[in-house]
Amino acid sequence: MxxxxxxxxxxxxxxxxxxxxxxxxxxxxxxxxxxxxxxxxxxxxxxxxxxxxxxxxxxxxxxxxxxxxxxxxxxxxxxxxxxxxxxxxxxxxxxxxxxxxxxxxxxxxxxxxxxxxxxxxxxxxxxxxxxxxxxxxxxxxxxxxxxxxxxxxxxxxxxxxxxxxxxxxxxxxxxxxxxxxxxxxxxxxxxxxxxxxxxxLDSQTDYRQNRQGGPVWFAPADAQARAALDAAWDDLTGGATPTPLTLQVQGRAVTLPAHVGRVARSGFWDLCGRPLGPADYLAVAKAVDVLLIDGVPRLSASNYNEAKRFVTLIDALYEARVRLIASGADQPEQLYNEGEGSFEFERTASRLREMQDAAWGLREGDPQTPIV
Structure with a gap:
């Protein structure tokens, strides 16, 4: 010891x-x-x-x-x-x-x-x-x-x-x-x-905010952001033809609309607009190394359930060190500014910021080459 x-x-x-x-x-x-x-x-x-x-x-x-x-x-x-x-x-x-x-x-x-x-x-x-x-x-x-x-x-x-x-x-x-x-x-x-x-732990420094990352979060989620995710997808998959990926979790089918190998892509509503929970998101995190998500909207009381699922999804991806590339209505810190759930989202926004770092996801001993 x-x-x-x-x-x-x-x-x-x-x-x-x-x-x-x-x-x-x-x-x-x-x-x-x-x-x-x-x-x-x-x-x-x-x-x-x-x-x-x-x-x-x-x-x-x-x-x-x-x-x-x-x-x-x-x-x-x-x-x-x-x-x-x-x-x-x-x-x-x-x-x-x-x-x-x-x-x-x-x-x-x-x-x-x-x-x-x-x-x-x-x-x-x-x-x-x-x-x-x-x-x-x-x-x-x-x-x-x-x-x-x-x-x-x-x-x-x-x-x-x-x-x-x-x-x-x-x-x-x-x-x-x-x-x-x-x-x-x-x-x-x-x-x-x-x-x-x-x-x-009363530190005055948020180390995640101080880390600078590469272009893996695109805002706003407009045509330019869509093109950027398309380019990342083509680069990661080599232009291979994608197929849906369906995971069986406790008798439920969880489907990612497109995947090639261990790279997958989904819209926000495909993952967070359905009644999925931690077990489903843990299964997703175990199945992929890189996940692209299109169109994360602004979050508020009007879509509270979807926002809560998004928080759980990001927790699962973060723990599994899954690389995330996404487009959103705004930068992570501005997605959910007020109302019930906004306090909890501060941690998610911080994790999203950390996950933008080019070396994020590497473990000690890994080659120092980012996935994307």
Whole structure:
């Protein structure tokens, strides 16, 4: 096991990162989590429990996790990556919160099919059997199905000795704000405060805004933008004849109108005008390396559902490092300026800005040649 502080300073020294006092202030808290986990014994099942056939292990040592929140582009995801890298022999999983909850919901569905009375416990115990440290990126809860089970889910995870470190754009008290039946969600906020150290990353710098990218976002979405996307498409596909790409997701067909190899193209309404969700967009992100989207409109309360789907789509593309080329009614920061959902869209606009960088999508060790 390494130390997050050491990894951070190594990357600063190599020029991969620029030292930031607000980020540096978080490092000791991350080191504290890993040091305590390394010193704590792993949960075990006693011989008596095994003899009696009781499934739950002995009470697990409690290592308080970390809830890191703050504005977009401040380096929260980067710090989470460093922590996962530093975990060493500690069984650790680094995953986007959306993706994790999709897996949980699939597990609950399977448990119901087996006739389980308590569907949450076996799913949580299966996670705990493989993982001691869960590193979540972008905890946000907008789905009532997730909101209604997270409290019980995380209580079982914590009781099983799982430590959680997560990033979020919101202070815990603003999670699932104005959501349906929110009073049933409130105990989860209390649980976060009990089991995680809540810390704000108060950097004044949005690193995503400071990165300059190539021409992969075209605004306004006029004939000139259409021609630019046509040219990019021809260049990426070599003029090959496209065909539709249909993905089967949980019994639904998700169709991208045109694809050649792992390059696909779709209109905004094809992807966001239909009742699709995180599982559908994760499937799209796994199926392509480059996605072209035509005609992202201005977003507001009048197309709130479509805007919400677009946010989820961009999250999936971002996590999978899918290259995006798109045309929109305006620059990302100006697409959704007011009304319900505009706060959440700040993160999406920041990610869209970051994804314009020519080297975005490259992972450490990749050849330094952009896809487009």
């Amino acid at each position: 390494g130390r997050v502080t050491d990894l951070y300073h190594q990357r600063v020294a190599s020029g991969a990162l620029r030292a930031d006092p607000a980020q540096q202030a978080i490092l000791p808290q991350m080191d504290r989590v890993l040091d305590q986990m390394a010193a704590a014994p792993a949960p075990r099942k006693s011989a008596w429990r095994a003899f009696l056939g009781v499934g739950s292990p002995d009470p697990a040592p409690v290592v308080k996790g970390l809830y890191l929140w703050g504005g977009v582009g401040r380096g929260k995801s980067m710090l989470m990556d460093l922590m996962a890298d530093a975990a060493g022999d500690i069984p650790c999983r680094r995953v986007h919160f959306h993706e994790f909850m999709q897996e949980i919901q699939a597990g609950l569905h399977a448990a119901r099919g087996r006739g389980e009375q308590d569907t949450v416990r076996p799913v949580a115990e299966a996670v705990a059997a493989q993982t001691r440290l869960l590193c979540f990126d972008e905890m946000q809860i907008t789905d009532i199905a997730d909101a209604m089970i997270v409290g019980r889910l995380f209580q079982v995870l914590f009781d099983q000795g799982v430590t959680v470190v997560t990033t979020s754009n919101r202070v815990p008290e603003d999670l699932y704000k104005h959501g349906l039946n929110r009073q049933l969600f409130l105990p989860f906020i209390t649980l976060i405060r009990e089991r995680m150290e809540v810390t704000c």
